[in-house]
Amino acid sequence: MDVTVLQSLLLTGLLRGGLYALMAVGLALVFGVMNICHFAHGEYYVLGAYAAFFGFVTLGLNPIPAILLAAFLSFLAGVITDKLLFHPLRKRSKGEWVMNAFLLTAGLSVVLQNVYRAVFGMRYRGITQYWDASVEIMGMSIAADRIMAFVIALSAIFGLWVFLQRTRTGRAIRAVSQDERGSMLVGINLDHIHTLTFGLGSMLAGLGGASLLSLSPAYPYGGNKPLIASWFVVTIAGLGNTQGAIVAGFIVGLFESFSYFYLGQGWQEVASLCLLILLLLFKPTGLFGTNIKSVWEK
Amino acid sequence: MQSAETTTGSRASGLARLVEQLDQLGLSLPILACVALLALAPIFVSDEYILRLLIASLYFGSLAMCFDFTGGYINAVNFGFAGFVGLGSYAAALVAIHTGLGAWAGLLAAALATGLVGFFTGFLTLPLRGIYVSLMSWFVGMTLMALATAMVQVTRGARGLIVPPLYSSITTGGYLYILLGMSLVVYVLLRLVIRSRAGLAFRAIGQNFDAAQASGVNPTRYKLINFTISSAAGGLFGGFYAHYVGIVTPDIMSTGYTLEVMALSFIGGSGSLLGGVFAAFLLIPLFDSLKRLMEYRLIIYGMLLILVMIFYPAGLSGLYQVLIQKINRWKGKKIK
Secondary structure, eight states: OOHHHHHHHHHHHHHHHHHHHHHHHHHHHHHHHHOOOOSOHHHHHHHHHHHHHIIIIISOOOHHHHHHHHHHHHHHHHHHHIIIIIHHHHHHOSTTHHHHHHHHHHHHHHHHHHHHHHHHOSOOBOOSOSSOOEEEETTEEEEHHHHHHHHHHHHHHHHHHHHHHHSHHHHHHHHHHHOHHHHHHTTOOHHHHHHHHHHHHHHHHHHHHHHTTTTSOBOTTTTHHHHHHHHHHHHHHOTTOHHHHHHHHHHHHHHHHHHHHHHHHHHHHHHHHHHHHHHHHHOTTTTTTOOOOGGGGO | OHHHHHHHTHHHHHHHHHHHHHHHTTOOHHHHHHHHHHHHHHHHOOOHHHHHHHHHHHHHHHHHHHHHHHHTTTOOOOTTHHHHHHHHHHHHHHHHHHSSSOHHHHHHHHHHHHHHHHHHHHHHTTTOOTHHHHHHHHHHHHHHHHHHHHOHHHHOGGGOEEOOOSSTTOOHHHHHHHHHHHHHHHHHHHHHHHHSHHHHHHHHHHHOHHHHHHTTOOHHHHHHHHHHHHHHHHHHHHHHHHHHHSEEOGGGGSHHHHHHHHHHHHHHOTTOSHHHHHHHHHHHHHHHTTGGGHHHHHHHHHHHHHHHHHHOTTHHHHHHHHHHHHHHHHHHHHHO
16 A cells, blocks of 8 residues: 555544544533433534634634634533523433433434524535645645644643543542432532533534534534544443543544545445444443443433 | 113124224224324315325324334334334335335335344344443444445435335325325234233333343343334335335435434323324424424424423323323212
């Protein structure tokens, strides 16, 4: 095989993987802490993309403030969603929580997609580029946007990691993901943690949508692909495993870029789905052996 | 005295016995009345639009019924359901196009093919529980869709297959009769299974897997039976749909359709079989009147699903049960 082809496949795989990791970490966080199979994650990605578009084009903001604005708005949307929907559901649903919450997110996905469609129309809203530059890596010229998206993704993941490991609130989030009752006993306010977690998860998705705006324009149904990709990643990593999701994001990114090259688009999908089925069959805990909580099997 | 009574009332009691027997099959009088209304529709209604609306409602209602057979009883949400139904459509279309066996053989092939894939999916989900079952069936459904897109030589990919009508002189009313017949047969069969020991086992597995296993229910067997039956029935309707619409594209296998069927089934009330059918007849005509506002239609759909999940997980059938109880209590008071 040609060395330059190998290099370009590696590079596109890595760049793509970083964004997958970003999306999937948010999904894994929501799943691990709140036990929600989040099926509307892609809709927050689209929200971020729209927010960045209007920030960048309509308000004429610089790229970084536009992306930060998008992140903030998706965080806000996540907080509102939790307060409005998951909070009342938590109060009412006990044994059937996982299924009910999953169906609720399914409904939420339908609602949000069509709200976008009603408000913004079916138009693609994209930009050609945030930064008018390109970078030379290994003899290939790559648009600065892609590098920046990758850098943003990695720094957001790093920031989240520091937050979870080093701050009091972060530790509380991890405690809730390990044992809800126990963390309640030591005085953690579950409601606040759940709301914050959902906000953070949505923020990561929105950040992904915003930083990829020049590659994939904002579009009402644009969330489907990232959603499916991040579910793949989370399944590979083991549901609810945030650290595994980072590595798995890169695995999926690399696998996609290579299998796309060798198999073409149609069969690439078939191949990755078959691998996922095999993984789920033989190792439902994922590659990194997450603990399966009993709630998820109800 | 008793014998005198039976001789005078023999005709009446014969009728009563028939009613009772039909009731045993799940065809109680209100349901029979609804069936009769539907059967009369093509005679008195000449408006194509209304007939098509009735077919759409019955079709999606029947799918919700098949979906509920797994979702509402063994508590496994088959999230790839649209993929299975679409497989039925493709099987029926391919048989009708490439073999001389005719459309009816195609419908049979649709049920067989999806039943087989359903069995296979049931097999794949054996070691899994809860949300993992949904994930697995979702991946299987998406694989089916990806295959339909990729196997261009067989399925013509995204361009789709053109399917001939069920028979050459068929009218919209004819389609309604055929669908009504299919739905009735499937409903009675599903209900017979639910009423049998198998149905009891389904519910036991759905409510508490370990307890069911401990009390001697073989979960493997019943999971396989359930997935096979539900998929085969869904595939049968998928085969019908291929002929009715006349074109099959991979798009019909997308998760969005699963969501729609799932919404109907849960709004109707899970574990009720007919709840989804009633939800379909309530909602689909209602939404169709908002046709020009396509996006609002789906927004309302999603909102209803959200509201039902939060405030009334028992759905329409739960509401119906409560009403029946209230009426019975009221009657009891009156007699006293």
